[in-house]
Amino acid sequence: xxxxxxxxxxxxxxxxxxxxxxxxxxxxxxxxxxxxxxxxxxxxxxxxxxxxxxxxxxxxxxxxxxxxxxxxxxxxxxxxxxxxxxxxxxxxxxxxxxxxxxxxxxxxxxxxxxxxxxxxxxx
Numbered sequence: 001x002x003x004x005x006x007x008x009x010x011x012x013x014x015x016x017x018x019x020x021x022x023x024x025x026x027x028x029x030x031x032x033x034x035x036x037x038x039x040x041x042x043x044x045x046x047x048x049x050x051x052x053x054x055x056x057x058x059x060x061x062x063x064x065x066x067x068x069x070x071x072x073x074x075x076x077x078x079x080x081x082x083x084x085x086x087x088x089x090x091x092x093x094x095x096x097x098x099x100x101x102x103x104x105x106x107x108x109x110x111x112x113x114x115x116x117x118x119x120x121x122x123x
Contacts, residue, residue: 009071018063025059 032047039046
């Protein structure tokens with residue numbers, strides 16, 4: 001029931017279910033403890049550790065899915081613009097890779113490199 005921002009996406013009815021389940025488990029434990037305290041020290045225990053663990057696991061199985069529910073996804077509209085831009089940069093990168101491989105294939109012959117540089121560049 002806290003105002004913590006990490007829980008504000010969970011419905012109030014769901015939070016109330018968790019709270020009710022926790023109160024029920026706490027009442028069960030209090031009741032068992034009172035029964036145990038009323039018994040003499042030499043009598044068999046009413047409250048066993050195995051029962052406490054079983055109750056705790058049941059409570060955990062009930063509460064954890066509700067309290068760890070992920071936030072709803074944001075609208076997909078902001079994700080659309082980066083995709084075309086990234087594909088354009090991929091095309092530029094692949095084009096640059098092609099140019100690099102072409103320059104590597106020309107060999108060590110200086111005449112080919114000088115003839116390529118003497119041609120006018122397109123602007």
